[in-house]
Amino acid sequence: MTILGVVVDNLTEDEALVQIDALIVAGGPHHIVTVNPEFVMEAQVNPAFRSVLAHADIATADGFGLLLAARYLGTPLRGRVTGVELTLRLAERAAAQGHRMFLLGAAPGVAEATAVVLQARYPGLIVAGAFAGSPQPRHEPFLRQMIAAARPHILLVAYGHPQQDLWIARNQPFLQVPLAVGVGGTFDYLSGRVQRAPALIRRLGLEWVYRLARQPSRWRRIMNAVPCFAWRVITQGRRTYRS
Secondary structure, three states: OEEOOEEOOOOOHHHHHHHHHHHHHHOOOOEEEEEOHHHHHHHHHOHHHHHHHHHOOEEEEOOHHHHHHHHHOOOOOOOOOOHHHHHHHHHHHHHHHOOEEEEEEOOOOHHHHHHHHHHHHOOOOEEEEEEOOOOOHHHHHHHHHHHHHHOOOEEEEEOOOOHHHHHHHHHHHHHOOOEEEEOOOHHHHHHOOOOOOOHHHHHOOOHHHHHHHHOHHHHHHHHHHHHHHHHHHHHHHHHHHHO
């Protein structure tokens, strides 16, 4: 379905993984985006980012706000596929199938710490590389060489939006990795650098309250992702109803 002009695939987590398996088998390059309300709001003012989202092979519903918006607009989404859960499921399947993973992004040392956590959780997982790097274009030739030498089947990029998905779109034509996924703050959560909201709070869709309480400096982002997003969706719904 489409929310404020951004297409979101109506997939459960299991269905997304079935499609992802097929993409990896087919060979590269493919791009998965995990859409949340911040993505949708950024797409309203960033044509390049909007184009990247539109051309992604799969666009999963990450943010709980998307589920509420879809229900309000009359086409409920059947599931939520978050960056954290998708990363864990991909690592599990990669360990079982012998696929190589490369972890790119986050602060220095965080990708490496995440690799340790994933390999301890999923014995046999091959992490072909883990590096912070930078989303700045001037660093891309070096990163492309590093990633190409590692020959990953799965590339996880944690530069936050919109940088991570713009980076993937610019570099996948050169890298040809079968699967590249922008995973936002996933490495911070998995490495323990940032504490994730308790499961009950996540199920209730109140992660934004938890984040605001722990990181007050995020208030501008949260205002954009919660009340501003909600108002835009309500306005869109009214226009659709009147038309």
